[in-house]
Amino acid sequence: MKPELSIIVPVYNTARYLTQCIDSITKQTFKNWELILVDDGSEDGSSELCDEWCQKDARIKVIHKQNTGQADSRNQALKICQGAYIGFVDSDDWIDENMYEILLQEIKSTNSDIAICTHYEESKNDSYANVSTIKRQIINQKEIQQLIIKDKIKSYIWQMLFKQELLQEFMPANKNYEDYSILPHWFHNVKQVVYTNQPLYHYRLRKSSIVHNLSLKRYYEFFQAEISRYHYYVHSPFKKMAKRMVAKRGIKAAKYISRSNSLYTQKEIKSFIIKITKDLKNIHKNGMEKLSYKERFLLFLLLQHPNKFIAYQQFMHKLILHKHRHIDLYE
Structure with a gap:
């Protein structure tokens, strides 16, 4: 049968x-x-x-x-x-x-x-x-x-x-x-x-699984997967929505990559940030439709001043780690 x-x-x-x-x-x-x-x-x-x-x-x-x-x-x-x-x-x-x-x-x-x-x-x-x-x-x-x-x-x-x-x-x-x-x-x-x-x-949930063993390359590959989705929707009524998701995913990937400075060198981090910036510039040539104020700020910083974006993310990450250490000590 x-x-x-x-x-x-x-x-x-x-x-x-x-x-x-x-x-x-x-x-x-x-x-x-x-x-x-x-x-x-x-x-x-x-x-x-x-x-x-x-x-x-x-x-x-x-x-x-x-x-x-x-x-x-x-x-x-x-x-x-x-x-x-x-x-x-x-x-x-x-x-x-x-x-x-x-x-x-x-x-x-x-x-x-x-x-x-x-x-x-x-x-x-x-x-x-x-x-x-x-x-x-x-x-x-x-x-x-x-x-x-x-x-x-x-x-x-x-x-x-x-x-x-x-x-x-x-x-x-x-x-x-x-x-x-x-x-x-x-x-x-x-x-x-x-x-x-x-x-x-x-x-x-396994430490050794592909999804949970994220490297700089894998963060970037996930962003690339979002771009492939965008190209699928580029001639559809959903183009603008897909374009926003590329920006959001690019910002997120760049954030995690920038904050990986305890595991990777600044040179390695910057090489991937430059790749993301180049990809985003090819898609976001005409504005930043319907992004939040924070997203517009981060996208502008990433596209125009990638070194400052990296420094900002690493500073924010340091603050978060300090805050968590403080909570661990006193709670």
């Missing part, structure tokens, strides 16, 4: 967590699924674990390949998946046993193209439900694009369930934040999305 649901799990050196991840998928209350494990050249025993699970359950398939990154792993799985619906799980996370039953029911009962849930953030000693201010609702096409641009719909593809025909465009390979870049493309032909505020996905 052809599977109704394809679940894609890219795997790279996560043997410590992989069993919990796969176990949570095999225990789904919805049973008509296939699981595609894509081993991205793991060296910690993850490859062998994938093969063991494949022997246990005929619904599990394994692709072994050289290390080419998470985006390429997902793309390879998209080429062979058979389901009418597609979900993604990261190999160090796990899901509630009724996650896909609930999301499928939401899609079918509302005739939507995508269903979105929320998630738990799991640390060693704590579990936090990351729920949104958006309650359960049906979101139309115009609202969807606005929410994506404003980052109200997060680019966490692992908390989404897609109709298969939406995912015709592959993720950009060899880049971080590929899900952030691709999301507007995958939502392009979406007429309706159903959003539920139920946390059904368990996102594991």
Whole structure:
């Protein structure tokens, strides 16, 4: 029988967590699924674990390949998946046993193209439900694009369930934040999305994960992902909104990079600030529409006086650290 649901799990050196991840998928209350494990050249025993699970359950398939990154792993799985619906799980996370039953029911009962849930953030000693201010609702096409641009719909593809025909465009390979870049493309032909505020996905917070190990390069790459979104919207009615988000993301990236002076040299910091400044100047040639006063000030400082921007951010960071030390001493 052809599977109704394809679940894609890219795997790279996560043997410590992989069993919990796969176990949570095999225990789904919805049973008509296939699981595609894509081993991205793991060296910690993850490859062998994938093969063991494949022997246990005929619904599990394994692709072994050289290390080419998470985006390429997902793309390879998209080429062979058979389901009418597609979900993604990261190999160090796990899901509630009724996650896909609930999301499928939401899609079918509302005739939507995508269903979105929320998630738990799991640390060693704590579990936090990351729920949104958006309650359960049906979101139309115009609202969807606005929410994506404003980052109200997060680019966490692992908390989404897609109709298969939406995912015709592959993720950009060899880049971080590929899900952030691709999301507007995958939502392009979406007429309706159903959003539920139920946390059904368990996102594991790890020090060594890509997202939590932010370097100067990764801050800059996230800003680049925002620029790629802007280019997607540049000929749409949402151009000005996307342009504002580029400014906001550029200011934020420049702020974090400037404040990394305890880890990086001033020369390294300045090289990335110059890159951000150049990118912003190419987009913000004609004004600073609808930015707050503070954002306009910071953008002006960044574009016209990057050295002063760096000095200002490092001074503010020093004040914050001093304040926190004071609180730690007396509370």
